[in-house]
Amino acid sequence: MKITQQTVDGVPGVVDKSEPVPSIKPLPLDLNRFYFRGDSNGCLLIHGLTGTPGEMRYLGERLHAAGFTVNGILLAGHRTTVEDLKTKKWQDWYQSVKEGYEELRVSEKPCRGAGLSLHWLLF
Numbered sequence: 768m769k770i771t772q773q774t775v776d777g778v779p780g781v782v783d784k785s786e787p788v789p790s791i792k793p794l795p796l797d798l799n800r801f802y803f804r805g806d807s808n809g810c811l812l813i814h815g816l817t818g819t820p821g822e823m824r825y826l827g828e829r830l831h832a833a834g835f836t837v838n839g840i841l842l843a844g845h846r847t848t849v850e851d852l853k854t855k856k857w858q859d860w861y862q863s864v865k866e867g868y869e870e871l872r873v874s875e876k877p878c879r880g881a882g883l884s885l886h887w888l889l890f
Contacts, residue, residue: 796821798846801839802870803831809871812839813864813882819846822883836874840867 798821810830812823820827820839827837842863844855871878 797824800841801827801837803827803835803837804874805831805834805836807834807836807876809836809838809874809876809878811864811867811871811878811880812837813867813880814839814842814845815883817845817852818883823881826881836871836876838867838871840864 798819800820801824810827812820812827812830814820814822820841823839827839830837840863842855843859844852868878868880
């Protein structure tokens with residue numbers, strides 16, 4: 768490894784010229800809905816407008832590790848086409864939330880909700 772001092776636009780810095788910077792490949796994101804059975808309270812996770820359950824998965828995994836039962840739902844019209852999403856109204860999204868809540872309620876545990884943006888209001 769060869770480290771040298773270099774000045775760029777009059778600002779000194781340290782540059783490693785021995786190896787090219789490796790390209791970073793992003794990890795694949797699971798965009799599907801998820802349900803993690805836990806031992807304690809339930810938590811319903813609601814993604815944002817034009818989003819997917821994948822944006823809530825990390826939080827869901829952390830909550831599950833803490834013992835929660837977690838349901839990451841997919842709202843109506845999402846992960847489809849723009850044309851399909853345009854046909855959906857707030858009532859369709861509310862129905863998705865209601866169904867997700869009912870899935871959690873079957874476990875007979877108290878349920879909480881968390882969401883991104885305006886979709887949180889559907890809970």
